[in-house]
Amino acid sequence: MRSSDRNSGGNRNPRSGGGGGAGRPRDGRGGDGPERPRRPRPEERRYDVGGTGQSGANKPGGMPRTKDGAVKPGTKGTGGGKPTGRGGRTIPARPRELDAQIEERNRERHSKRGPALPKTFPGAEQEGERLQKVLARAGMGSRRACEELIDQRRVEVNGRIVTEQGLRVDPERDEVKVDGLTVATQSYLFFALNKPAGVVSTMEDPDGRQCLGDYVTNRETRLFHVGRLDTETEGIILLTNHGELAHRLTHPRYGVKKTYLAAIQGPLPRDLGKQLKDGIQLEDGWARADHFRIVQNTGKNYLVEVTLHEGRKHIVRRMLAEAGYPVDRLVRTSFGPIPLGDQKSGWLRRLTNTEVGMLMREVEL
Incomplete structure (x- = not known):
């Protein structure tokens, strides 16, 4: 009996389906053994967002895991489940809040922004x-x-x-x-011209003679001269488009002084300066000089400086001629606080802002 029992027990075929269920099923779908994970169908694959406490192996399309819930090392992804890093460590899924922030940031980046307005100081809405x-x-x-x-x-x-x-x-x-x-805050222009002899002190001349306008023909703004100089008199003359300043500079009320250098023939008496300061009787009234001095003397040739605030026609020539000393050459060397300096004959220069301010202070502007 023992041998027959032993033989009968040892001759059992483990692959057969009989024998009281002692054999294990081949595909693992039956019997008491552990169930093998099957490959999920395409329609069953889902993205595992986590956070539910359920193991990915128990979800459709989940990754194979061990008993403690870890992903088995070396397991390839099937399109679902949580991604793994080196050593089989689970990489946490990206939170939905982060996705929302990224989407909002992209919307702001690509949305159309309004034009950037320039920065202004308080009160920018005011005029001026x-x-x-x-x-x-x-x-x-x-x-x-x-x-x-x-x-x-x-x-x-x-x-x-x-x-x-x-x-x-x-x-x-x-x-x-x-x-x-x-400060001249408007679009005013101020120039000083060293007028040569033979130039007419007008901006236009109907007879075609050379005039002051010939020196400013390339200016877009119309200029006019301040005061006048005789045709044969040289020196500084101002050109501007500031009407009020030009009017005050020539008005006797403000007494703007002009200085001249005159070449005359001597000998000169010592009291010539006193005579000019006391006044010389002319056909249109008395004329007085504010200052007189001899600048240079070479034999009978004298170079004298005369300063006065009047602006009558040919006044310096007439005063010296009345005193007995006709003028051979006359040059105006300064107009108020603006000197001629070393400016060449026929040259036009723009006054500096300081010079303009000095002129305006001279006439109380």
């Missing part, structure tokens, strides 16, 4: 122009340099020192000064 812009246009330097002038408290508007940037002014109404000198 910013002070530094007005100063820069008047020739005081760049806008940055004009801002430094304001920071140094060297600028005043209507008698008050400006202490803040961005003040808006009206160039036509407000009085702007730098270091006490008035």
Whole structure:
């Protein structure tokens, strides 16, 4: 019995389906053994977002895992489940909040933004122009340099020192000064011309003679001369488009002085200067000089300087001729605070802002 039992037990075929179920199924779908994971169908593959506490092996399309829930090392992804890194470590899924932030950021980046408006100072809605812009246009330097002038408290508007940037002014109404000198805030032009002899002191001449207008023909703005000089008299004459300044510079009320150099023949008496200062009787009234001095003497040739504030026609020539000393040559060397200097004959130069301020202060502008 024992041998027969032993033989009968040892001859059992483990692949057969009989024998009381002692054999294991080939495909692992039956019996008591562990179930092998099957490959999910395409329609069953899902993205595992995690956070549910359920193992990915128990979900459709999940990755094969061990008993403790870890992904088995060396297992390839099937399009679902959590991704793994080196050593089989699970890489956490990206939170949905992060996806939302990325999407919002992309929307802001590609959305159409409005035009960037320029920065303005408080009160930009007021009328007028910013002070530094007005100063820069008047020739005081760049806008940055004009801002430094304001920071140094060297600028005043209507008698008050400006202490803040961005003040808006009206160039036509407000009085702007730098270091006490008035600034020409409008588009005014100021030139000094060394007029040669033989040039007529007019901007146009109907007879076709050379005139002052021939020296400013390339200017877009119409200029006019301040005062007059005789045709044969040389020297400085001012050209501008500032009507009020030109009017005051020639008005007797303000007494703007002009200086002349006259070449005459001697000998001269010692009291010639006293005679000119006391006054010389002319056909149109008395004429008086404010200052007289002898500059140079070579034999009988004298070079004298005469300063006076009157502006009557040929007044210097007539005064010296009445005193007995006709003028051979006459040159005006200064007009108020503006000297002729070493400016060549026939040359035109633009006055500096300081010179313009000095002229305006001379006539109380």
